Amino acid sequence: SAVISQKPSRDICQRGTSLTIQCQVDSQVTMMFWYRQQPGQSLTLIATANQGSEATYESGFVIDKFPISRPNLTFSTLTVSNMSPEDSSIYLCSVEFLAGDQETQYFGPGTRLLVL
């Protein structure tokens, strides 16, 4: 596996502002994913971010609201734009590693966002 860190670990933001979340991995990885976990809910995939190409967004998520950068093989950012209280969630990045004979996703610690 790998060591995955996220910054910030938590934040409280005002509505209408934007927050950029960073995800750093200590190894080079091809595929990174961003998930949202709303309070008391399961995880929902926002987008898949491959280095050197545009992020691929899931249904219900758009680039204008959640722009993603992937400048190299160890780093990605997710921006939550023009925030509203409905964006209050835990945002998690994950990376894919070959573990045994199977690609397996490992998760960062998450960023806990509260929008007032």
Add this chain to the structure above:
Amino acid sequence: GDSVTQMEGPVTLSEEAFLTINCTYTATGYPSLFWYVQYPGEGLQLLLKATKADDKGSNKGFEATYRKETTSFHLEKGSVQVSDSAVYFCALASGSARQLTFGSGTQLTVLP
């Protein structure tokens, strides 16, 4: 599409009790199956996985067997501890799709 159905929570057990959390799935082809655990205030940790039928994943005393005939991947532990209190997520990765499909999660509380 793919889906994962988990046992409704919350589940409350006494220490040293036997744990079962049910998980069934619907998927095309032969998915890989995973259990992740989320301790309070933390991110998700991979607990165990199985990649083909009849495989048994195990870790930290937890076990789950990939049952193709019943499309299930139930999580079990013979004797739970207070430190096992967490939310447990069943998930699958199917075919060429790299993203995970998660179940709704099951909150486990173990009382001393």
